[in-house]
Every structure is written in C-alpha cells, then in structure tokens.
Amino acid sequence: MFVSLIALVYLTKVSWDHYQHQLELTNTVPEHIEREEKAREAALAGKEPPSNKPPAEQEVPIVAADDPAKQIAEKATCLSCHGTDLKGQPGANIPALRGVGDRLSKDELVNVITEGIPPGMPSFKDKLSADEIDQLATWLSKQKAEAAAE
Incomplete structure (x- = not known):
C-alpha cells in the first residue's frame, strides 16, 4: 500500500510537470x-463579470398567427x-416551422408540401388543393426571424 501511495504522488507530479511544460511550449x-483574469478585470472596472453560460437563443415568434393558412396547416x-x-420535435427529428422562411423559399416549401420528405414527412398533394398548398407555402415563407424582429 505504501508503494502505491508513493507511485500515485510521483505520477501526479510527473504529469503536472509535463502539462506545465506543454503550456509553456x-x-x-x-x-x-x-x-x-476577465472576472478580475471586470471587478476592478466595476462591471458585471462575464457569464460562463452560452447566450440563449432568441425565440422566433409565429408571424401572422391569425392567417387562414394556419387552419389549412391544422386540416393537413x-x-x-x-x-x-x-417548434417541432427535435428529439424525433421533426424540424421547427418557426423561421422556416429563413431556410426555404416559397417554391421549395411548395415542393416539400406537395412531395413530402421521405421517410418522415408525407406528401399532401392528395389531401390539399393547389390553392391551399400555395396559401400554406406563402404563410410558411413569411415565418422569418427578421420579419418577427421588425
């Protein structure tokens, strides 16, 4: 047991010295x-110390929530x-539709709604009319973070 304790102290000292040497190199x-150091500088300057937490993502509100296209989305x-x-279901790999207008154009949205995306999203060309698909795609293309900020 005594030899194990000596080995523990010795190996800890050797690894610490190696770590310090690598930092210097x-x-x-x-x-x-x-x-x-940043916290100390902030305290000396009389400011709030910097946070270690990552910045929270801003919530993207629903644009035109009272649009009739939302009823089409419910129907479909x-x-x-x-x-x-x-907000989708990230764990189930179902994307959020908030801000989808930042990622996809109206034409791309029409294609996604019409054809679907295998394996998860079904095609809606048999469930919705062309006008309903166009209206839904128009509404979804408005779902942009920049539009919500204005």
Missing part, C-alpha cells in the same frame, strides 16, 4: 485562468407533428 493560457395535420407552437 505552446504559449497557451488555460481557459479557467483566462476566465478568472401539420401541427400534429410540428406542434401547435410550430
């Missing part, structure tokens, strides 16, 4: 030291998968 400052059962709040 690469001229690297460990992240926890940088955070402490889009909201049963994508959610009534249009």
Whole structure:
C-alpha cells in the first residue's frame, strides 16, 4: 500500500510537470485562468463579470398567427407533428416551422408540401388543393426571424 501511495504522488507530479511544460511550449493560457483574469478585470472596472453560460437563443415568434393558412396547416395535420407552437420535435427529428422562411423559399416549401420528405414527412398533394398548398407555402415563407424582429 505504501508503494502505491508513493507511485500515485510521483505520477501526479510527473504529469503536472509535463502539462506545465506543454503550456509553456505552446504559449497557451488555460481557459479557467483566462476566465478568472476577465472576472478580475471586470471587478476592478466595476462591471458585471462575464457569464460562463452560452447566450440563449432568441425565440422566433409565429408571424401572422391569425392567417387562414394556419387552419389549412391544422386540416393537413401539420401541427400534429410540428406542434401547435410550430417548434417541432427535435428529439424525433421533426424540424421547427418557426423561421422556416429563413431556410426555404416559397417554391421549395411548395415542393416539400406537395412531395413530402421521405421517410418522415408525407406528401399532401392528395389531401390539399393547389390553392391551399400555395396559401400554406406563402404563410410558411413569411415565418422569418427578421420579419418577427421588425
């Protein structure tokens, strides 16, 4: 047991020395030291210390929530998968429809609604008329983060 304790102390000392040597060779400052220095500088300047938390993502509101196209989305059962709040189901790999206008154009949305996306999203060309598909795609193309910010 005594030899194990000596080995533990010796190996810890050797690994720490190696770590310090590598930091000196690469001229690297460990992240926890940088955070402490920034917090100290902020305290000396009388400011709030920087947060270690990542910035929270801004919630993208539903654009034109009272649009009749939302009733078409309900009729087509889009909201049963994508959610009534249009936030999708990330765990089930179902994307949010909030901000979808930033990712897809109206023509791309018409194609997705009409043809579907295998394996999960079905085609709606037999369930919706061409006018309903166009109206739904127009409404979804308005779902943009920039439009919500205005």
